[in-house]
Amino acid sequence: xxxxxxxxxxxxxxxxxxxxxxxxxxxxxxxxxxxxxxxxxxxxxxxxxxxxxxxxxxxxxxxxxxxxxxxxxxxxxxxxxxxxxxxxxxxxxxxxxxxxxxxxxxxxxxxxxxxxxxxxxxxxxxxxxxxxxxxxxxxxxxxxxxxxxxxxxxxxxxxxxxxxxxxxxx
Amino acid sequence: xxxxxxxxxxxxxxxxxxxxxxxxxxxxxxxxxxxxxxxxxxxxxxxxxxxxxxxxxxxxxxxxxxxxxxxxxxxxxxxxxxxxxxxxxxxxxxxxxxxxxxxxxxxxxxxxxxxxxxxxxxxxxxxxxxxxxxxxxxxxxxxxxxxxxxxxxxxxxxxxxxxxxxxxxxxxxxxxxxxxxxxxxxxxxxxxxxxxxxxxxxxxxxxxxxxxxxxxxxxxxxxxxxxxxxxxxxxxxxxxxxxxxxxxxxxxxxxxxxxxxxxxxxxxxxxxxxxxxxxxxxxxxxxxxxxxxxxxxxxxxxxxxxxxxxxxxxxxxxxxxxxxxxxxxxxxxxxxxxxxxxxxxxxxxxxxxxxxxxxxxxxxxxxxxxxxxxxxxxxxxxxxxxxxxxxxxxxxxxxxxxxxxxxxxxxxxxxxxxxxxxxxxxxxxxxxxxxxxxxxxxxxxxxxxxxxxxxxxxxxxxxxxxxxxxxxxxxxxxxxxxxxxxxxxxxxxxxxxxx
Numbered sequence: 001x002x003x004x005x006x007x008x009x010x011x012x013x014x015x016x017x018x019x020x021x022x023x024x025x026x027x028x029x030x031x032x033x034x035x036x037x038x039x040x041x042x043x044x045x046x047x048x049x050x051x052x053x054x055x056x057x058x059x060x061x062x063x064x065x066x067x068x069x070x071x072x073x074x075x076x077x078x079x080x081x082x083x084x085x086x087x088x089x090x091x092x093x094x095x096x097x098x099x100x101x102x103x104x105x106x107x108x109x110x111x112x113x114x115x116x117x118x119x120x121x122x123x124x125x126x127x128x129x130x131x132x133x134x135x136x137x138x139x140x141x142x143x144x145x146x147x148x149x150x151x152x153x154x155x156x157x158x159x160x161x162x163x164x165x166x167x168x169x170x
Numbered sequence: 171x172x173x174x175x176x177x178x179x180x181x182x183x184x185x186x187x188x189x190x191x192x193x194x195x196x197x198x199x200x201x202x203x204x205x206x207x208x209x210x211x212x213x214x215x216x217x218x219x220x221x222x223x224x225x226x227x228x229x230x231x232x233x234x235x236x237x238x239x240x241x242x243x244x245x246x247x248x249x250x251x252x253x254x255x256x257x258x259x260x261x262x263x264x265x266x267x268x269x270x271x272x273x274x275x276x277x278x279x280x281x282x283x284x285x286x287x288x289x290x291x292x293x294x295x296x297x298x299x300x301x302x303x304x305x306x307x308x309x310x311x312x313x314x315x316x317x318x319x320x321x322x323x324x325x326x327x328x329x330x331x332x333x334x335x336x337x338x339x340x341x342x343x344x345x346x347x348x349x350x351x352x353x354x355x356x357x358x359x360x361x362x363x364x365x366x367x368x369x370x371x372x373x374x375x376x377x378x379x380x381x382x383x384x385x386x387x388x389x390x391x392x393x394x395x396x397x398x399x400x401x402x403x404x405x406x407x408x409x410x411x412x413x414x415x416x417x418x419x420x421x422x423x424x425x426x427x428x429x430x431x432x433x434x435x436x437x438x439x440x441x442x443x444x445x446x447x448x449x450x451x452x453x454x455x456x457x458x459x460x461x462x463x464x465x466x467x468x469x470x471x472x473x474x475x476x477x478x479x480x481x482x483x484x485x486x487x488x489x490x491x492x493x494x495x496x497x498x499x500x501x502x503x504x505x506x507x508x509x510x511x512x513x514x515x516x517x518x519x520x521x522x523x524x525x526x527x528x529x530x531x532x533x534x535x536x537x538x539x540x541x542x543x544x545x546x547x548x549x550x551x552x553x554x555x556x557x558x559x560x561x562x563x564x565x566x567x568x569x570x571x572x573x574x575x576x577x578x579x580x581x582x583x584x585x586x587x588x589x590x591x592x593x594x595x596x597x598x599x600x601x602x603x604x605x606x607x608x609x610x611x612x613x614x615x616x617x618x619x620x621x622x623x624x625x626x627x628x629x630x631x632x633x634x635x636x637x638x639x640x641x642x643x644x645x646x647x648x649x650x651x652x653x654x655x656x657x658x659x660x661x662x663x664x665x666x667x668x669x
Contacts, residue, residue: 005634009626016634025638027631038635046528046584049632056628059528059584060636067633070528070584072625073591075516080633108521108551139520162551 002028006086008066008079011126104141104167106160110134115156117167121149129167132160141166171488172196172247175273176240177215179251180230182542182558183464184211187249190480199243201236203229205550210542217243224552230254233261237268247271247487249480253554256463257284273487275440275462283437283460286331286369293457296436298429301371301448301456305331308356308366312349315370319348322372328352330359331367339406341373374456376608377448378417379403381461382430383471383479386439387486393496394427395471398444401609402596404519409589409612410596411467412506413474416567416605422453431496433460441486442468442479451608466509466556469540473505473563504570505563508578508597511555514587515619521555524548527585532577536563536570549586557588567605571597595619 007014017028026035037050045060059070066079081089114131117123123143130141147169154166174197177187184200188211191198199217202209205224212218219239222229229235233255240248248265250256256274259281265272274280282288287305294300304318319326319342328340328351340355342348352368360366379400386392399415400408418426430445444465446458468479486492513519529545541558543549549557562577564570578594595618596602602611612618 003638005637007630007633009630014630016630018634018638025635027634029627029630034631036631036635038632038639040639044527045636047632047636049628049635051628051631056632057528057582058628058632060633061527061585067636069629069633071628071632073578073581073583073588073594074625074629075514075587076626076629078629078633080637082637108523134521139518 004083006081006083009076102147102169103165104129104143104169106132106162106164106166107139107141108134109162110160112154112156112158112160112166113138115152115154116140117149117152119149119152123147123149123169130154171490172245172271172484174199174243174245175484176201176236176243176245176248177211177251178230178236178240178248179254179256180206180209180211180542180553181556182540183251183253183466184209185214185542186540187251187480188215190478190484193478194481194484196484199240199245201230201239203552205552208547210544210547219243224550226254226552233258233264237264237270240265240270241268245270247273247484249273249484250463252463252466257461259284271487273441273483275443276438279437279439280462283439283443283462284332286329286459289460290457292437293433296429296433298433298457299455301374301458303369303371306368306370308360308368312352315352316345316348319370320345322370324348325373327371327373328355329369329371330355330363330365331369332359332363332365374448374450376610377450377456378415378607379408379446379458379609380415380418380426380449380455381444381446381465382426383465383468384430384434384439384443384445385479385482385486385492386434386441386443387492388440388489389491391492391495392431392435392439393492393494393499394431395475395477395499396423396501397426398465398467398470400467401607402602402611403609404612408467408509409511410506410508410593411470412504412567412570413470414501414504417449417453422449422455426455429455429457433457442483448609466559467507469538469559469561470505470507473538473561474501474503475499476502503563503565504567505561506567506570506574506597507559507561508574508593509556509589510558510560510581510583510593511589512549512557512586513555513589515589515592516587519589519592521551522549522587523551524586526583528582529584530580530582531558532560532580534577534580536573537561537577538563557583560593571603591625592619 002017002019005016019026026033034052039048041048047058049056061068069076111133113133116128116130125143125145127143128140129143132139132141150168150170152167175191177184177200188198197216200211200215201219201221202212203224221235247270255261257280259277262272262277262280290300306315325343340351342351355368356366380397382397383395397415397418398411398413400411402410442464444461447455448458449455472479512522514522526547531539538561539558543557560577562570562573564573574597
């Protein structure tokens, strides 16, 4: 019997089917079926995976959102749900991004370079809120969920501490 | 030779110096901040002494504490590494006054060559072409500055007079942007370096950044070890370096090397140093600045010359003669270095932090890793994001690149985001491979990482299998628990039956 998982990465949805037959496991992605084998490498989340014979190393960590996966040197923050949980969330009105933004915090000490939103503005997930400079780099702080800007607690050219609240949402 | 050397640095460069010490039979001592108690350098050194809280201003930049520690532990010399106090002439002076040897140039040379205006004056005197530019002391009027800027023409660069590493540097395209940029650059220069003076410089179109390694001993011998190509930069931060350079032929090498050695000689320079040049599309070269210390990218020179630059630094500081002459320097093959940084390509290369859960360095023929981390090490945000340097050697550029591609595939560093995917995209890029690039390369090839989400499919499948595995494990645990309670019940019943 094929079991279906729903995954989300970077605002995109994916479906992966898993099927176990005896000692063999196969997965289906985009209609393509492949045999897989997963072997745990140590007590932590390191695994070796064989995908139709192709060998990869990966690490899986439980994260706030779901799973944090490292593969081929890249990092992926994934939401992983079984069919039932996924349908239940859809039925309860939770859309693709159930998360509602409450506040945006500084990921590290730095300097606010530019504020890109105004009080009262409704933001979408992934929308730029402000630009911050830290360790000589500029980075855009983005909205993680939807929300309406309630208060902007910082000004341009203001230095901020790590974890300081920058913007609050209604 | 010294019996004990104190390393006034951290991370991979502290490890590099410790290694050189051990090979020379010298006891190594390191200083460490509270954040570095469990660092690789502390673990590898013979001795390690605490110097304070994690912020560099309370530890690695406090000259007095470091010198006191060095005296206390009986070190005869201090190696400053790069960054931190390495180009601080006052520190070099204090080390000397404390009766120890600073492994680097004389304090006066650090001061003079570290000053961009003074360095340019010296270069000019040595007959080396310089990029047109003008000093602009803080306090002069904006109108004056604008006048000077128009004489140079736009685009131009504003740099901190006392700066380095891209700090306080700004590129101005249009006249209208100049006044506000000048104000910001000057205030940044004041807060970073304590001097608001800036330097205005003509901006060259598509230049290459090529630097020459020089070595000078206390007996008047001064040689160069050829060039390093460092054009692959993001925001003036070098990311990949190689030696030799596709843009430098034997005749240009001789010219650049000769100019660099002449400048070092003129300055009465001592120990290892690097003279940086910009080379334009017509192979005209211009003096840029001098770095009066060991460079991050020194291993590529070591790989093609077969020399140990840190060991040579120590020998020169101990008063020994350079054991070879210019004519003895032979270059063999090609070397490339990728800087492996804790930076997230998905977040505009913002520094990342966290625990390294899985770490396995590449190995095999022609591969060298200079690293300051290990599996289980916690990467914080107090310091530079450089984790390790991956250096590959090959008989030619194609061979070195093939090894680099292989080694990057082998590198396992999980738990925090790194720029390894960026390097993979870079070394597979046709234009990079062809050698047709300049310091503008990453600006021109913004989409270099597009379509490089090859790991996504593996991640999707892996995470589903992980969920299945977890489910299987919890079912097994439940079954075991049920079984255990059944056994207990049976035992109880058996015990009761006895009666």
